[in-house]
Amino acid sequence: MxxxxxxxxxxxxxxxxxxxxxxxxxxxxxxxxxxxxxxxxxxxxxxxxxxxxxxxxxxxxxxxxxxxxxDKTYLVQVDGDITTEAIKKLEKGTQITVNSAPYTTLPALCKKVDKPDNLQERNPPVRFRKNIPTSFIELTIHEGKNRQVRKMTASVDFPTLRLVRFAIGxxxxxxxxxxxxxxxxxxxxxxxxxxxxxxxxxKPKARRPSTRKPRVPTRNPNTGKAPTSKKRYGKSR
CATH class of the missing domain: 3.30.70.580 (Pseudouridine synthase I, catalytic domain, N-terminal subdomain)
Structure with a gap:
């Protein structure tokens, strides 16, 4: 192939x-x-x-x-100027909902960063709220729950506006x-x-050759009597 x-x-x-x-x-x-x-x-x-x-x-x-x-690393634009406290919560693990059940995310790496110079503008553009700033974080996780990053930032009161995965390993x-x-x-x-x-x-594991001895029948299949020796019974010639 x-x-x-x-x-x-x-x-x-x-x-x-x-x-x-x-x-x-x-x-x-x-x-x-x-x-x-x-x-x-x-x-x-x-x-x-x-x-x-x-x-x-x-x-x-x-x-x-x-x-x-x-590791999967994301550039995340969030609604609001994210705080040090919120970043620490993301690093420690936050509680989100997965399949209608509460779930605590594993520890992550997170830091506040400036908007990268080479980041292309999105089409359509991100919607901004007047007088509300936005900020960027770099978040590294190794899980992959459904919409996990968005749920994580929302759990610390900084909803995701834009999400870009820029690295895997x-x-x-x-x-x-x-x-x-x-x-x-x-x-x-x-x-x-x-x-x-x-x-x-x-590759599948190779099977070891069997060391078990053949099972000795408890009765002669021809006469129905118990064997008198360990020889295999068969039809007389």
Missing amino acids: QYKYFIVNKPYGVLPQFSDDGGRPTLKSLGKFPNDVYPVGRLDMDSEGLLIITNDKLLNHKLLNPKFEY NLRIKELKSGGVIEVQRDLLYEKLGLKTNDREE
Whole structure:
């Protein structure tokens, strides 16, 4: 099987899938992809940034399984001038709702940052409230609950206005423009993600040969009598 890998800077308003019954923009609007590839994880329609598209099931497993703790880093524009107290709460873990049940997020990395000079304006622009400032934070998590970042900032009273994922591990979108797509080689992608290229296939464990002796029947299948020796019974010749 030939593996394919694409890095996408997903724009706002594009569904992270290849088809939609409602006619909304999908990943197909960004370019031509092979028929057997799919996005690794999700990036909501109203979120932007780094998305990996591939047909490599092992890569999908490694990046999405929480036990591997892959960092995902987001640039988040929030409503209001975020406080040091709110940042500490995000770092420690906040309570959100997941599947209608309370859930406490794992510790995260969070810091207030200036608006990056290379950040493209969103289309459509973020709605601003008069006389209410906005601020930016850089938030790194290794979970992937549904709309987790938005729920986290809302839980500390600073709702998310704009959400851009710019890194997964050491893989970054860098100068890739919004809507841009590039195909990358496996070795380079695995190196950026800290994966071993010689451990691509998960092989089943080899079974040890059985050391159990054949079961001796308790009765002769021909006569119904109990055996008098450990020899196997059979038809007389």
